[in-house]
Amino acid sequence: MGMMKQAFLPILSSFLLFACSTPPEPGSLSVSDAWVRAVPPASGITAAYMTILNDSEVADTLVSVTCDVSRVVEMHAVEVTSEGAMRMHRLKSIPVDAGGRLTLAPGGEHLMLIGLQQPMQVGVYVPLKMTFRKSGTQLVMARIRKE
Numbered sequence: 242m243g244m245m246k247q248a249f250l251p252i253l254s255s256f257l258l259f260a261c262s263t264p265p266e267p268g269s270l271s272v273s274d275a276w277v278r279a280v281p282p283a284s285g286i287t288a289a290y291m292t293i294l295n296d297s298e299v300a301d302t303l304v305s306v307t308c309d310v311s312r313v314v315e316m317h318a319v320e321v322t323s324e325g326a327m328r329m330h331r332l333k334s335i336p337v338d339a340g341g342r343l344t345l346a347p348g349g350e351h352l353m354l355i356g357l358q359q360p361m362q363v364g365v366y367v368p369l370k371m372t373f374r375k376s377g378t379q380l381v382m383a384r385i386r387k388e
C-alpha cells in the first residue's frame with residue numbers, strides 16, 4: 242500500500258503541474274445555452290440554438306453538425322426577401338471569430354434538425370456533435386424546451 246501511494250503521487254503532481262501551465266488551446270471553443278425547440282411529434286423537423294464563445298486568438302469555423310435523433314442537421318441562416326418575407330437558406334459553414342461570440346438564435350443563424358427519429362419532449366437532452374475546422378469535434382447537450 243505504502244509503495245503504491247509513493248509511486249502514484251509524483252505522477253499526479255506532475256500531471257497537475259502540466260494542466261496548470263498549459264495555455265488555452267488554439268481554436269478552443271465553449272458552447273453554452275444550447276437548446277432545441279419542442280415540436281409536435283408529427284412535425285419531423287425542428288431547430289437548435291446556442292451561444293459559441295471563442296476565447297482564443299484563432300478564428301475557427303463550424304463545418305458540420307450531426308445528431309443521433311435526426312437524419313440530417315443543416316446550418317441555416319434567415320434572410321428577408323424583397324417582399325418582406327422571412328426565408329431560410331442553407332450555409333456550408335459558420336465562422337466563429339477569434340475572441341468572438343457566435344449566437345445561434347431564432348430569427349438568425351441556427352441548426353435545423355431534419356427527419357426527427359423520436360419525439361422532441363420538453364426537458365430531454367439532444368446530443369449534437371459539432372465539428373469545428375480547427376478545434377475538432379465536441380459533443381453539446383441541447384435541452385428541449387418550448388421557446
Ligand SMILES: [Cu+2]
Binds near residue numbers: 317
Ligand atoms: Cu432553418
